[in-house]
Each structure stands twice: as structure tokens, then as C-alpha cells.
Amino acid sequence: MKEIPDIIVSRLPVYLRALRHMLAQGKQTTSSQELGEQVSVSAAQIRKDLSQFGEFGKQGTGYNIGFLVDKLREILHIDRVWDVAVIGMGDIGHAIARYHGFADRGFRVTRIFDNDPAKIGQQIGEFVIQDTAQLTETIRQAGIKIAMLCVPATQAQAVADQLVKAGVQAILNYAPISLGMPESVRVQNIDPSIGLQRMTYYME
Amino acid sequence: MKEIPDIIVSRLPVYLRALRHMLAQGKQTTSSQELGEQVSVSAAQIRKDLSQFGEFGKQGTGYNIGFLVDKLREILHIDRVWDVAVIGMGDIGHAIARYHGFADRGFRVTRIFDNDPAKIGQQIGEFVIQDTAQLTETIRQAGIKIAMLCVPATQAQAVADQLVKAGVQAILNYAPISLGMPESVRVQNIDPSIGLQRMTYYME
């Protein structure tokens, strides 16, 4: 199969989320038209995106939602459950550790870390905060490949480097800083200020 | 001035964040090369992006960081402070209400809302939780144009509609759902699961 452009991959999770929403509402089938309106993408774009991976629709009918959901889950490699570590138990890390929205989307938090002696050993939700000092060893041993980085910006690069050493391949970075990472490690950034600034440009 | 592509606008806040980081480290000047390495964008791309708005650099020397920061703040309309309302005081809304990272990036949370009678009146950080029933009136009266939506997915669309009625022009949406909004309202979505799924595609 040929290389799929990143921009297409980035849209697939959005399609999937909308499709599962339709399923939850009891819908059986949909069209590229309907899905497109839902996610603000042109129908042609959706058809072209999906056609990169196979022929999932039927002319005259559209797409069977359950079937397409399964296919997208396969494509995105979330037809399994990925263990995730959360590093940094400030307000954000805390909220994430208690968030129950990952479960049915392919992820499960299994370890949480902080370097504050006052927090180590404390219980958050169903987890006990572990010492960041044991991060590398624990994560490598558990075979965890995904981490959410919720430490202060000042520590983010150092902790990210540790994560890479531990074998982590994907980092969801909540620290408001650009991480320098090897090509082999994927990073997605979540910075609310940047989201806001992308909008104020258009405002008076 | 001609229309600036959205994709360029979306990179500016990232440049700004990196430049302020350099400033904080005492640096005076930088080059498109150096900034590019910092944010993983080609030097030519950065020069081209900035050239849309003026000639901010000097040949042989590069860019004066303080000057460029000021220019970017003007361009992004954050050479002022925007009042922001947070709706929904679950774990995420709670974390945001207590977050102190917006202050120097152009934003200030001034109102927080929830519809849970047990929460209304409660103090979070420096704010008192207001009843969502008063949302429209309060936001319109205060002239708030930006909201962060942190309510459960089931309520997100209804609350977003209320926000639009209240005159809100930009929504940072934490609910894991695609909002249907008029053209005139900007939306930026923050959904950690989508961030993670964009990475698992590339993983075994």
C-alpha cells in the first residue's frame, strides 16, 4: 500500500468519532454527504480519504456505520487497548487520570507519575502516584508506548527525553513548549492558549 | 492586505511561543534557521509566513526577538487581554479555572459556570461558580467573546448554541463531539483521544 498523507490520517479519528456518535443514536447507515456535514468536510474529500484504504461504501446506499467504524478502528490500530502513562499530577494530569473517556476509544491509563515527594504514594482515582525516578524502568518493563506529558514546561524536555529512553513512541504533550524529539517519536501538542490565539487572529 | 491562509495563521502562535521561550532565556536575536529547528518547520517556510505581514528581519542578522514578539502579538490580536468564560466545572473545567498559564498569553478567565445545583456558588480558585441558566445574559452583558466549553458531550451542542446567542465568537471545545456552528463562530477542538489516535496509526 502506498504512503498515506498525514493530513488524511489526521481526519480519520474525527470521522470515527462522528460515526460512533451516529451509531449511539441508533443509525445504521450514512452517506459521505451526511458525514461531511457533521464534521465540516466535503463529501468528495471523505470519499477520497476512505478510498485510500478500500471500498467501504455501496452505491445508492452509502456506508454501513458499524462496518466503517470497525474498519477505521483497524486502520488507526485502535482495535486493541493501548496502555498509557501520565506524567505530572498537577491539575491537568489529575483531571486526565480521572477521565473515563479513553476507555472506549482505544486507551487505558495504567501508570501515573510525579516527582513531588508530597504526592508520591497518593491515590488518584484507581491509581497510586509513582516516583518519576522510576519512570524509565517502570515504563520499559510494562512495555508502555504512549505517554501523556503533563509536567511544567521547565521539566517537559527532560522528562520527554526520559520517556524516549524508556521506549515511548508517542507523546501527547500538554506542556506549552515545542519538544525536540527524534524522528521516530510522534508528538501531538495540546496547548489551549495556542487554540485561542488561532481564533483571535480573526477577531476584532 | 490579501487574505492570509488559515494554515499560516495556525503556525504563528507556535512561532510566538518559541520566540518568547528564547526571550526568557535572554536571547536577543534569532534566525529563521534557528527558529525553524526549534519548532520543526523549514526556515523558508518561516520566512514566507512572516513575509505575509511585513519585513521583520534584517539580512545577515536575522530577527530581533522582542520586536518580532510584539509584531506577532499585534497580528494575533493578543496585544490586549481577552476575557474568557469557562462552562462546565468537571475535572477539566476545574483544572482550567485554576490554570495560571493564560495570563501572559492574552487571556483571562473571568466567569465560570455549571448547571449542577451542588456546585453553583462554590468557590474555584478566585471565582464563584455561576448558574448556567444565567449564562446568556451574563456573557452578553460582560461582552465576553471567547468561551471554553468543558461540559459533557451530551450537553455540548445545546450550550454552544446558547453561547452563540450570547454573542460568543470563539469556542475552545473540550467536549469530544463535532459542534455545528454558524460560519461566523470559530471553533478549536481539544480532544486527547483524537490526538492519540493520530499517532497510533503509525504504531505497530
Next chain:
DNA sequence: TCTTTTTTGTGGTAAATTTTACAAAGAATA
């Protein structure tokens, strides 16, 4: 059964975006 309607997948085209390459300007060096 025949006609009309719906909808997909895709080839071709248009538009948008990125990269290349270089003249020009300024700084650094000899």
C-alpha cells in the same frame, strides 16, 4: 419491468502549499 433517484469511487483538473534558489543587504573578518 422500466425509469428515476441516490450515492460511491475515481480520473482529471484546479488550487493551495511548500521548497528551491538566488540577488541583495548587512555583518564579520582579514
Next chain:
DNA sequence: TATTCTTTGTAAAATTTACCACAAAAAAGA
């Protein structure tokens, strides 16, 4: 001072991405 080095801004080329339009297939309706 003259030469070399650095770096910008941008025109042109290359690449990527999005859109259009339609044949073909299936369903719905007459």
C-alpha cells in the same frame, strides 16, 4: 578597505491537497 560569511525576502518550480464531474451500481418508485 576588500573579502567572505550570514541571512533575508521572494520569484519560480515542484509538490501536495482539494474539488469537480461523471460512469457505474444499487435502490426506490412508477
